[in-house]
Amino acid sequence: MSAQEVFRLPDLGEGLTESEVVEWRVAVGDVVTLNQVIAEVETAKAMVELPSPVAGRITALHAEEGDVVQVGEPLVTFTTGDDDGTDDDGVAPVEQPAAGATGADPASAATPSGRSSDLAAPSAASAERAATGRSSAGAASDGAAPNGSSSSSANGTSSSDGAQPNLVGYGARPARAGRATRRPRRPVEMPPDPFGRHRAPAAGRASEGAGRAGAGEMREPVRGVRRHTAAAMVASATIPQATVHLTCDVTDVLDLLDRLRAHPRAAGTRLTVLTLVARAVCGLAPQHPALLTRWVESDDGPELVRTGHVDLGIAVATDRGLVVPHVVEADTLSLVGLGRALADLTATARAGRSTPQSLRPGHLTLTNVGVFGVDAGTPLLNPGETAILGIGQTVRRPWEHDGDVALRRVMTLSLTFDHRVVDGEQGALFLRDLGALLGDPGLALLLGGTDDPPPAPPSPRFDVASPAAVTR
Structure with missing residues (x-):
């Protein structure tokens, strides 16, 4: 007993409402297994591989590569059960449309290979018929149900009027409520x-x-990560934010970096200037609690939410746009552990495999604009976060050192913060302390713990009337 099941685009997390089909890994007629990857889609944040929810045969693909599909819309129809809907030779049959069906043409009968002869040898007449079919399908869509539902049953079977599921690539598409459509490209x-x-x-x-x-001039629609980044920057413009800058001498910390790279514990780990700055930020942030506080809107009004750990974001430039994955509780990692976490996040982001969970807003983001050969920049806040630190390139400049002028390696840091949460004094003091720590890495020994010794334990008290107080 066979059955048809419709796989609808699931909610891929973080309130994403749509995805673009980037690549189909299967075709109509293919037999798939449970959890086999059937498609690769792009959300507003990352590339996601979709596994098959069932084992069976692909009956219909409801979108083409490049189509934008809304969450809950049909994506794939499967045939499951004993009868998988194939002929004896294992080829999925293409049923002849009923006489008088919209866009149907008796001359376009399916060949033994499962393709119509018109597809193999297109002609002007076939193009005219396809155009007529599309026009009829568009007119038929006016009769769709207002809520976007079709006459198909909940389990994905064909409708009661005998209409067959559309097979991508076989003639003109019939009207289908809720079908994903490519965004129109208008001048x-x-x-x-x-x-x-x-x-x-x-x-x-x-x-x-x-x-x-x-x-x-070429125009293209804004989609995926680029669209999400644009929306985030528009939202960032509504946040009152301020920026402070500091140029500091990092000669000593770069010398330390060379020694740390040669340490056996760091073998196989790429330690960079970004790693050292990230570790310094994680060590300093607990002493500046305003940097670990978020502005959160609630039904009862705005609230300041403070946590005890540092969720550190890293801005990564990819071919698809800018993404900001996060290291959760980065302050609990050692320098080597943080270096490995940053390397993994960067590689995953550039491959387009960041998960929606890793792209949630954190407390503070680092953006290393120095790798592009610039001294400094004014970064914009990532909505939902409290601060973002821009790291400029390291350059050699004449600098005052030990009462003399010497050629030193300096770096400019730029801290942008949410002025609703962080006062100018708090932001400036954090940046000052960070610059001092990078200038003299030995100050890291003073971080953490408390300066007050623990109270002395109470001395034991004896009751003179008790036997324990009597010496023998």
Whole structure:
């Protein structure tokens, strides 16, 4: 007994509402096993591999590569059970559409290979029929249910009118409520330009101007990580934030870094300037509790939420855009452990495999703009966080050292903070202490613990009337 099951796009976490199909790993007619990867999708934060929820045969793919699918919309239809819906030769059959069906053409009968002859040898007539079918399908969509539901049953079986599930690549698509659609790529209207740089396409080239505002200008939709980053930056602009800068001498800490790299405990671990700065931040932050406090909006009004650990974010530039994965409770890791965690997060982010959990807002983010050859920058807050620290490049400059002028290696730090949570004094003192620690790494020995000795234990008291107080 066979059955059809519809796999709908699941909630991939963190309130994500849609995903773009990047690559199908299966095709119609393929037999898949439980948890076999069937597709790769891109959310607003990361690339995600979707495993098959059942074992069976692929009956229909409800989206093409590049389509944007909303959470809860049909993605794949499976045939499960004893009858997997295949012929004796193991090829999934393509049923002939009923006479008079929208977009159907008796001449486009399926060949033994499962493809129509029109697909193998397209012609003007077949193109005209496909266009007619799409127009009819679009008109039929006007009769869809208001809530986006179709006449199919909850278990994904075909509707009562006998309509068969659409097979991607086989003729024109029938109308289907809730089907994922590619975002339309429309030309963007440009404002008047007094210099005449942006000119509209000529009348005879209107079709060529789709997706372009003018000669040499290409337009593309904003999706995935880039879209999420843009939304985050717009939200960041609503946060009152301030930035303080400090240039400090890091010659001694860089000499220390060379020695630490040669230590046996650091073998196989890449220790960098970013690692040392991250470890210094984790050591100092508990002494500046405002940096570990978040501004949280609630039904009862805004609240200041403080935690006892440091969730440290790292801004990573990828081919898909900027992502900020986090090391949870980074202050509990040693220098070597933090170096390994940062390396893993960076590699995972650049491969597009960061999990939604690792991309949650933390307390403070580090952005190392110095690797791009700049001295400093003014970073913008990641919404939901309290501060972000920009790290500039290390350069040699004449610097006052021990009462004389010497050529030293210096670095500029830029701290941007949420001014609702952190006062200017608090932000400046944190940056001052961080610069002092990087200038003299021996100060790390003073971090942690308490300066007050524990109270002396109470002395034992004896009751003179008790036998224990009588000496023999």
